[in-house]
Amino acid sequence: MALTGVEIFKLLPKTNCKKCGQPTCLAFAMKLAQRQVSLDQCPDVSEEAKQKLGEASAPPIRPVSLGAGAKAVKMGEEMVLFRHEKKFVNPCAFAVEIKDTLSAADAARKIEEAAASEIDRVGQKLRVDALFLSNDSGDAAKFLELAKLAAARAPEMPVIVSTTSPDAAEASLGQFAGKKAVLYGANAGNLQAMAEKAKAAKATLGIAAKDIDELCELTEKAKALGIEDMVLDSGARSAGEILRDNTYIRRAALKKNFKPLGYPVITFANRPGDTLLEALVAGLAVEKYASIVVLGTAEKWKNLALFSLRQNIYTDPQVPMQVQQKIYKIGEPGPKAPFMITTNFSLTYFIVSGEVENSKVPCRLAVMDSEGLSVLTAWAAGKFTASKIAQFITESGVEGELEQKELIIPGYVAILSGAIEDKLAGWKITVGPREANGIPAFLKARAV
């Protein structure tokens, strides 16, 4: 179990020297317990305390990097079981499986499809994060060919090398030197040899166990062999097994501080021949505690759904998602097109812009920074006031694009119309519908 502030305090020098930047040792201990500071900020801590505290202050799920460089993915460090308690920390990686039984052309096509999967969504760049190279053929030479292909075609993409043969592992890991690859496939039969190959290549070791009991044994043995970075596969494959095992692993790590399971989890969602079911199982893995989700295919439509789900689940529940303040053009609005305003809570923006699109009436939509609050809340909190709206509209320079200076405001803030008219000289303020679903009817009626 993690130590409490008072338990930590007992191990500190108790000199209140302030060198750590905190007023007292007790204050430092409290911050340490909440993981807001790190122990090396105390210059006088004893070796004994360092060891005890180091173990206790290590995150319950070890941070491990998948890949190196700009496209590396951070894994682990999760602190909760439910996203409403606190933000899920490190969004899981999606890895697409490439088998070495594919022809070189097919493998190249799949690799390039994954490498080109990046899309921009609400200001975030989202993509298939990694390649899962699988030694299905059992042939080391074929596997090396695939590794070479991946290293050449997608040099920046993190890689998981999947084989149970230590020799095949060594050869292909050679293609990813310095890239923090994962060597997946360590089992009861090959653990020692695989651990050596992973160590030599500075790779993370992926444990492939039959069940959780064996998983615990294997991670302890690997640790004794000097392996620090691991990812865990309990052997779960059906949705029921994935939910059960991933739940047990996360709970054991967080609630019991059970070290043998304190590593990121890799979950296999592949459903050959049923890509839609694969999407649903991958969704379960996103929601329930996987750090790497292995997919069989990466169709664009499936990627979009999974990227969106990951974004939703890993959103900070305490910080509303926001969109950028600016004047958005929907369709191709001419100088006579309606001009509307709303706030920058992402949900508000999505729903309002979606309804404007549904109306098929081209529009300008001013989205004002309200710190991510919805219209009514922003108004109540003084973030969506007549003077702020007037300032935003004036500074935007939108006036020059419009034939008529008319602004449509949300029905919920009808009360502001007079005040905005006072502050925006020459503008006509029109009150729009209260709910976004009234927008199509409202816009269509105006267009007639």
Place this chain on the structure above:
Amino acid sequence: MPFTPPKDSFSGKIFEVGIGRGEKAVTIGGENVMPFHGFEGSAPGKPAVAFEVQDIPPDDWPDTVKEVFKDVSGDPVTWASYCQDSLGADAIALRLAGTHPDRGDISAEQAAETVKKVLDAVKVPLIILGSNHAEKDTAVLVRAAEAAKGTNSVIGKAQEANYKTIAAAAMANGLKLIAMSELDINLSKQLNILITQMGFDKEKLITDPMCSALSYGLEYTYSVMERIKQAALAQNDAVLQPPMLADVGMYVWKVKETQAAEADLPEWGELAGRGIAWEAVTASSFLISGAELLIMRHPAAVSAVKKFIAEFSMEVR
């Protein structure tokens, strides 16, 4: 170190709610664990998926899902029978969309006629839904409830603005009732309390914490559901123990991702697959967060969700 599975057990339990009658009746709820956590407790029921059918042709549905029903959607009885007989629906959700003042303003009497005809034609349980116009629903659902008297159907949705009349009608006609509030555990709780204070049996309620679509607020519904489920189980809060509904189809099939052509947004990929995935991923996510009853539209999405549900009682290794 030997591994002892860290199991959770709870004092609370979700009410078991039976809907419909005869051989095709369905029971949802009854579990004393988080969703699909049968490995540490009892989860006797399986979630049910209802196909959505409307009293008027679905002009506002995007082509991907409208096309599937084009030969049957001209008539609610034909449409419902098709969902039952050809698609194997667990239940039918009949949305009286045409009663909305902006969608034809069909009278309560006429809507009740439709309910009667559909009830006569199908054996699976019926979920009767208004048009989500609080005022009109009051009139429509009262007549609809009378038409469904004694069938153990579900009716809704009762909301803060109209729950009194609708709950009274459900009670008088022996129906189960959907209580919907807007994405807040406290609002859900409050509405359930108000309804039970009228003498309505809390074990006949279904909570709708308000649905949303993937990328359009999914995380809010997801977390409100998880919180309701935890309060029901861990705190044994009886008011929050009714099973939950996710009315998925109507939220999913209006977002851009289910409508925008691939030609306009090539990076989004093929439209039909995208729309179906949008509905199926949204629905399966809400199963994980705690919904026991889903209302969906596309047969391919429903069939994927059914396979997903089946995987929870499957050992493959």
